[in-house]
Amino acid sequence: MDWDKLRIFHAVADAGSLTHAGDVLHLSQSAVSRQIRSLEESLNTTLFHRHARGLILTEQGELLFDATRAMNKRLETAAARIRDSEEEVFGEIKVTTTTAFGTLWLAPRLAKLYELYPDLKIDLMLEERVLDLPMREADVAIRMKEPSQADLIRKRLMGIHMRLYATEAYIAANGTPATVEEIGKHRLICQNPTSFQVSAGKSLVEYLLSYDVPHLFTVNNYFGVLQAVRGDLGIGVLPDYVVEDFPNIVRVLPEVESNEVPVFLAFPEELRQSKRIAAFRDFVQDEVIAHRRRQRALEEAAE
Template identity: 75%
Template sequence: MDWDKLRIFHAVADAGSLTHAGDKLNLSQSAVSRQIRALEESLNATLFHRHARGLILTEQGELLFDATSAMSKRLDAAAARIRDSEEEVFGELRVTTTFGFGTLWLAPRLPKLYEKYPELNIDLMLEERVLDLPMREADVAIRMKEPSQADLVRKRLMTVQIQLYATREYLTASGHPLETLADMEHHRLICQNPTAAQVSAGAMLVQHLMTYNPSSLLHVNNYFGVLQGVLNNLGIGVLPDYVTDDFPDLVRVLPDIESADVPVYLAYPEELRHSQRVAAFRDFVQDEIIAHRKQLKQMGKL
């Protein structure tokens, strides 16, 4: 099969237009159209439905586009490895992690990474969905459980717990002491919905707290929103312990109540094992965790 025709097909399928694909490839619309017709003839299949508003892939076209997309991702990975210098760190690094960890722990620390590697470009993808690293949906992942995908380099970074927090101002204004879980009936609980995408340990803790009939609820679909509710004195928040050091106004309440341990893993594809960008990011995260633990020891929290 002609590689050049496949490249042109992929651009057309991605753009949904002969004109837009031609602009991207620096080819005329007629040249792109000829290549697509030739490819369809060689396959004896129609790859696009043509209409006035653009092009739509046929079933056969979808199959071919899946194949060219996988090829494109593999080529991008190979190009990234080739570009990686033995001594310099530069270019794009796609990092995926959960919304909570990305906004509350990782993003505030990134200035240190950019200070050391000013030519590095981080594409931070925050979502609960587990991206497919072997298929190059991302270069590096930080996840709250061990990745199950094959052909990955994995490293356990740390362990976190989900705990209960409030502000001193809220606790003073509420007028009700919070000494046991039974006292939750006088307080608003701020948490993720137990059915929302989150680590199972956090969901189990919320389900347990709900049995004590808090006076009212605020459900948010990520920990950043939960934190904002707590900081604005709305109630008792269910939060991971990694956020508390950056927000000194938070007070841990009911210190005997916490989730089971939640392991945090960093993972990346085996093919990126020698990538300088990946190594720089991995070492940065590990150094930040070590520094964080030293700080906690000095504060007597470990």
């Protein structure tokens, strides 16, 4: 159905007159009349009863007017929301990140974001697979390496390291290894080297396993490693960002750590002007800055 003809039909039905509709549309009466006649022919029906005092909708015309009235209202609402979005933040954001980062770092902080923007809706997708942002499988990605996809705006958020941690209770009961060679006296909790993980984390695990480690517990994600460490099961390989949220977990063998893993935030170029994307990006960046400050304070206190 021709949208332009529907627009003209709606104006005529609303005004009840070809002349008045023409004035609103800035068209001549004959042009309006031709469009209505063409629409009636395409639908093979009569939309108006014509008489000297104006036009009255037929039953079929009433049905079509109900439809165009609903369409017009939705278009007006959409236009108003578009105008409002220049000042307000609302709508859905599909965010993808790894299970560990999303579960242990991002999700616990989102309450602050919702306090700022209660009309925002976050759809958080936690998986190791890299989603296709240009194809809009997600709006924003937070990943442990720089995205390689084209046409993305990317921002380096921070660098993280995989380190060794245990609870204070575990250390009190089992002692602290003085050297990496003594790791074999403890149960090592880590991701299996065959599990999907960043190469820096895999390299650290392989390095630790090159020593005699008779007691081993492996999990396929860092959330499981964290839960085992919190249960006083042994010494775990964890990303350093977990420490501030679990103060009873302390670092073991501070000279042992992975190479730095960069954390990037990325989104499609086409969303550059999106207010909700900007709000999410700024929120994450502010939280990262606050996280770095707290992390430095913890490291200085431990020295």
